Amino acid sequence: MVAASWKVYEGNAERHLALQADALADALVGLDTHEMEERLSSVTLADTRITLIAADGEILYDTHADESAMANHNSREEVMEARDQGQSIVLRRSQTMGTDTLYAADEVIDGIVLRLAETRTSLPYYLSSLLAPLALAALLAVALSAVLARAITRSVVTPLLQVNLDEPLESTAYAEIEPLLTRIDALRAGLVAQNDQLERAVSIRREFTGNVSHEMKSPLQVISGYAELIESGVTGPEETQRFASLIREESESMRVLIDDVLFLSTLDEGALGDSYLIDLSEVCRDVCDKLKPVTNTQGAEVLVDCPEGMTVWGATPVAMRIVRNLLENALRYGGGRVEVRTERKGDTIVLSVSDNGAGIPTELRERVFERFYRIDPSRSRETGGTGLGLAIVRNAAHSLGGRASVEDSELGGARFVVMLPAAREAKWNQPNRPET
8 A cells, every 4th residue: 555655646747847948948949958958047946956967978957066077868768758758757867966756857949958856765775764644643553553442342341241140131232142042041941940850859758768767777776775684684585586586577578668769769760670561460470479378367458450552661670569569558548458550541551559548638648658657647657558659659750751740539538649641562563572
């Protein structure tokens, strides 16, 4: 840009000097050399050298040098070009003055040439003369740009900084970022929900650990106490046998508790293994057959109404644990009569276990599925309950994509219901469940 401006500047100077030379040459036409010299001596051009050159190359007049001391100018480029073309513009180094000079020459008449000369600035000098102003201008531009950029950035960023991340949709910001704020609000809500779930899970885990420790203390204390009595040798044979029997019973209670805790942990972690196409009715019949010794001992009546074809998708051990826990619960707390049914309702397989016991109050129907919750703690311990049976039922039903609930039974007691999605055999192209 600087070089271009310099060229424009030089071009203007050349045209101006050429016009001056033309005008002054025209004024000399018709005069003899003496009159030409007198006319030129009366002309004053600031910073411009005027030279009149005779046809033989001798200097007739010069405003800046002694004519007699000047060399013959017939070989000068601008003089020869002016005689040849009538006028000439040449930029060269002056041999007489020793500077870079712009010459404008016009032939006046009969080989007499009028020449005007101006000392010109070279591009390097021109650039060096502009260096300080350009540097100052650049510094000012940088400073001004920094100030403007800071002001513009502040005006742009301020609305963004004022966004309330707790309530992003309530913030006043650019319309262009409203989709982003909506996304942030959704993410925030999701994180809050996840955090609440995590805190709840931690609380449940802590409570569960405490309950497990508490439940295991009682049988351990019993085992430890009777073992000390036997060890001391103060018990007779009959008492030793009775204490050993109590120790075995408490050990069995601990084993059942540990099995339930481990199974719950497996459900929580989702580590259930492979799933298969299983017939829930077949599982119900198998469980009822295995519990016949218990039902016979208690004199309980168990009605099984489980037609074939009630297929669900899941892990067989999980389905068996659901049925077993519900049946044991009905036998433990019912009135001696139990009904186990399976039926299909649309795309749902419904498993229900009813009893004729005391039933469950409406306000406690959700709590009975909590871990270690017992409506009657003393009776639960007497009958061998761990307080985890119904919690396992609900978690296991959830792992199979279903849900568990309790309601009033037509028999007068409680009716526990597990609803599972029915399997579509064409969809589940998988092998049948393994033999149990």
